[in-house]
Amino acid sequence: MMSSMRVALMVTCINDALYPDTGKAVVTLLRRLGVEVDFPARQTCCAQPMVNTGYLDEAVPVVRNFVDAFAGYDAVVTPSGSCAGCARHQHSIVARRSGDAALESAVAETSPKVYELSEFLVDVLGVTDVGAYYPHTVTYHPTCHSLRMLGVGDRPRQLLEAVRGLTLLELPAADQCCGFGGTFAVKNADTSVAMGTDKVRHVQDTGAEVLVAGDNSCLTHIGGLMTRERAGVRTVHLAEILAATE
Amino acid sequence: MSGGTFVGMPAFPKAAQEALGNAQLRHNLAHATGTIRAKRLRLIDEVNANSDWEALRLAGAGVKESALVDLATHLERLEETLTANGATVHWARDAAEANAIVASIAKGHGVDEVVKVKSMVTQEIGLNEALEAEGIAAWETDLAELIVQLGHDLPSHILVPAIHRNRSEIREIFLREMAAVGRPAPDDLTDEPAVLAAAARAHLREKFLRAKVGVSGANFAVAETGTLVVVESEGNGRMCLTLPEVLVSVVGIEKVVPTWEGLDPLLRLLPRSSTGERMNPYTSTWSGISPGDGPQEVHVVLLDNGRTNALADEVGRQALRCIRCSACLNVCPVYERTGGHAYGSVYPGPIGAILNPLLKGPGHDEQVDSLPYASSLCGACFEACPVRIDIPSVLVDLRAQVVDAHRGGVPKVEAVAFKGAAVALSDSRKLGLGERFTRVGLRVARRVGASKWTSARDLPPAPRESFRQWWKRTDGGRP
Numbered sequence: 070m071m072s073s074m075r076v077a078l079m080v081t082c083i084n085d086a087l088y089p090d091t092g093k094a095v096v097t098l099l100r101r102l103g104v105e106v107d108f109p110a111r112q113t114c115c116a117q118p119m120v121n122t123g124y125l126d127e128a129v130p131v132v133r134n135f136v137d138a139f140a141g142y143d144a145v146v147t148p149s150g151s152c153a154g155c156a157r158h159q160h161s162i163v164a165r166r167s168g169d170a171a172l173e174s175a176v177a178e179t180s181p182k183v184y185e186l187s188e189f190l191v192d193v194l195g196v197t198d199v200g201a202y203y204p205h206t207v208t209y210h211p212t213c214h215s216l217r218m219l220g221v222g223d224r225p226r227q228l229l230e231a232v233r234g235l236t237l238l239e240l241p242a243a244d245q246c247c248g249f250g251g252t253f254a255v256k257n258a259d260t261s262v263a264m265g266t267d268k269v270r271h272v273q274d275t276g277a278e279v280l281v282a283g284d285n286s287c288l289t290h291i292g293g294l295m296t297r298e299r300a301g302v303r304t305v306h307l308a309e310i311l312a313a314t315e
Numbered sequence: 316m317s318g319g320t321f322v323g324m325p326a327f328p329k330a331a332q333e334a335l336g337n338a339q340l341r342h343n344l345a346h347a348t349g350t351i352r353a354k355r356l357r358l359i360d361e362v363n364a365n366s367d368w369e370a371l372r373l374a375g376a377g378v379k380e381s382a383l384v385d386l387a388t389h390l391e392r393l394e395e396t397l398t399a400n401g402a403t404v405h406w407a408r409d410a411a412e413a414n415a416i417v418a419s420i421a422k423g424h425g426v427d428e429v430v431k432v433k434s435m436v437t438q439e440i441g442l443n444e445a446l447e448a449e450g451i452a453a454w455e456t457d458l459a460e461l462i463v464q465l466g467h468d469l470p471s472h473i474l475v476p477a478i479h480r481n482r483s484e485i486r487e488i489f490l491r492e493m494a495a496v497g498r499p500a501p502d503d504l505t506d507e508p509a510v511l512a513a514a515a516r517a518h519l520r521e522k523f524l525r526a527k528v529g530v531s532g533a534n535f536a537v538a539e540t541g542t543l544v545v546v547e548s549e550g551n552g553r554m555c556l557t558l559p560e561v562l563v564s565v566v567g568i569e570k571v572v573p574t575w576e577g578l579d580p581l582l583r584l585l586p587r588s589s590t591g592e593r594m595n596p597y598t599s600t601w602s603g604i605s606p607g608d609g610p611q612e613v614h615v616v617l618l619d620n621g622r623t624n625a626l627a628d629e630v631g632r633q634a635l636r637c638i639r640c641s642a643c644l645n646v647c648p649v650y651e652r653t654g655g656h657a658y659g660s661v662y663p664g665p666i667g668a669i670l671n672p673l674l675k676g677p678g679h680d681e682q683v684d685s686l687p688y689a690s691s692l693c694g695a696c697f698e699a700c701p702v703r704i705d706i707p708s709v710l711v712d713l714r715a716q717v718v719d720a721h722r723g724g725v726p727k728v729e730a731v732a733f734k735g736a737a738v739a740l741s742d743s744r745k746l747g748l749g750e751r752f753t754r755v756g757l758r759v760a761r762r763v764g765a766s767k768w769t770s771a772r773d774l775p776p777a778p779r780e781s782f783r784q785w786w787k788r789t790d791g792g793r794p
Contacts, residue, residue, distance in 0.1 A: 080782050082740070087775055089782035096792055108786050113740040121692060123714030124733040126722075130741030159711070166715075217694035246648045250691025257689060258767040259332045263341075263652045264691070265772075293772030 078106040079147040082114040088285045094312035112138040117155035122252045129167045136175040146189045148308045150215025150283050153185040187224040197227040202315040204234035208277035212284040213246050238275040249290035265294045283307045324659030326685035331653040347478050348645045354591025374580035376703040379636035382571050389538040389571045396541025400603020402613040410440035413618050418449045432552040433457035434532025438661040454522045456551040465492040471655030473641040474589050482506040529559035533566045539574045542602040546595050556599050562610035569635040584701035588640035621674030630712040631673045636702040643696035665696035669709045678720025687713035
């Protein structure tokens with residue numbers, strides 16, 4: 070492998086602002102696996118909040134900044150299925166809208182190099198046992214965009230199953246959306262909360278101490294419901310479990 | 316007798332809020348959609364054991380796409396073959412034209428009633444209400460549509476329009492309403508499904524035997540042979556299609572299938588995706604008039620009603636592939652919780668959230684404009700769709716059309732917030748670094764509605780420093 074590979078961390082705006090520990094965990098984990106990541110400081114956001122709310126013109130400068138920030142890297146790793154999905158599947162739509170041929174070709178160059186964390190670990194680094202230790206009972210929620218937009222399949226499970234000390238409990242109706250959905254969570258707050266409440270019930274039914282997922286946006290929603298309801302289950306990002314050692 | 320009407324429904328979030336408060340509705344829906352979902356998945360596994368469900372989806376999508384890319388040619392061919400088979404073809408630009416055609420045919424035969432096969436398109440155009448205004452009663456003969464009609468209610472699902480009703484409610488509706496419009500329900504009616512079905516059967520039988528005019532839609536219209544196809548489960552459709560002297564079928568122009576062979580994948584996809592059956596009990600096909608057998612006067616009304624608008628929509632036109640199976644409703648986590656009425660249309664669920672704005676055009680009506688936002692974009696609908704309509708992508712595109720339709724006017728607070736965010740997020744060097752993102756994020760959240768977040772959910776505590784501050788302070792945590 071790829072010591073010669075130039076790898077950038079796309080930390081995502083939500084992790085930058087609210088979950089720096091997830092970003093730090095990615096750095097720690099990849100360093101342990103022999104990959105030194107750059108953090109291009111001009112990165113901001115993938116533009117998904119604009120795209121998925123319908124503000125395509127507003128997404129154009131954000132996507133332009135994204136491709137500028139990550140130009141020249143061999144791989145861009147992000148601890149978010151949703152942001153990776155936006156970069157891989159929606160940046161081209163925004164670029165086409167801009168009518169800027171240079172932006173279109175820059176997006177075509179950058180988009181395929183964006184990997185969600187579990188994809189990067191399993192597909193690019195070829196590793197499922199990352200040497201982690203996490204002595205807790207855990208249940209895994211596959212987030213919708215990682216599952217259906219990216220098709221990460223069972224990669225996160227393979228990674229979790231190789232973690233020493235970890236007991237993985239099956240989440241009922243795991244593939245049902247938690248109800249976050251970006252601005253859906255406030256535009257249709259009642260429906261969002263109804264979906265999330267059912268998710269919380271399924272999480273509690275497992276008896277797990279920890280709910281893990283690959284997207285902190287979904288975990289903010291589910292976790293926000295769980296702390297309000299004093300559900301007694303913690304939410305932890307996949308990266309933080311994989312970074313943990315004895 | 317009139318049913319309800321969707322006109323004037325509130326926008327989705329408000330309608331959903333009301334529906335979510337109905338615990339019985341949520342229970343009925345979770346049970347019903349859960350059952351159909353499980354049946355469908357078992358059948359897909361069965362297909363995959365011998366062949367390939369994905370290949371079948373591609374074949375089905377391919378048939379519909381081949382019709383849509385050259386729609387005018389196939390429609391003209393359909394008109395030729397239907398006419399050669401003895402049918403009379405009418406063209407209707409919109410609901411009013413289609414309703415007037417059907418009413419004039421019925422009045423031409425001097426009838427004051429018609430029997431109807433379950434049909435989405437006649438609900439779309441409000442045919443029953445239009446006929447009623449002309450003094451003609453339109454009797455729904457599908458069991459669930461009968462329940463909806465007798466209950467002066469609205470359909471809430473494409474395939475099972477009374478999914479929001481349980482059997483004790485149905486018993487009450489039959490006891491209360493049947494007598495006014497025909498054979499009454501027996502006094503000792505119970506809520507056993509077989510007993511309820513028998514009451515409906517006896518009630519409808521009179522109408523089948525009496526009616527001179529039948530009205531249907533069609534699941535498919537084969538251009539090559541001039542054949543209409545109706546797929547159903549109860550046999551009421553077969554009655555309506557064969558007993559009356561006159562048959563009028565209202566058919567959306569997107570229902571055309573170029574060749575008879577093209578039916579092959581579609582007739583395999585449809586029952587598996589809709590009712591979770593290998594094959595539906597009744598598939599009726601008729602090609603114009605057969606002398607001495609069935610209706611001797613056959614009319615086909617080919618309806619646009621916004622379909623050419625949808626066809627002109629580069630991203631959205633794939634919605635015209637829809638075969639009305641309702642698999643997307645059954646897998647939708649939003650539909651499962653709100654039910655169909657919240658969508659304010661005969662086309663609810665994910666397909667309704669794209670089809671209604673595509674047919675009616677975005678930017679004119681708050682209720683229609685709310686529909687593309689009635690989704691968490693989870694993608695379960697696309698995964699389930701037998702003709703591979705990428706509903707999430709169409710939803711996102713329609714959201715952009717809704718936003719674009721309002722550009723230039725007085726901007727909403729949300730638009731101002733996103734414009735501000737676009738400037739702030741376009742270059743991290745422009746405005747200084749660090750916690751700016753938190754500020755931008757919180758500003759957007761406040762504008763879009765932080766209280767809507769915090770009414771049921773806590774916000775996470777803000778960390779001491781952002782990731783980028785940590786990176787800068789520690790040189791990426793290097794020792």
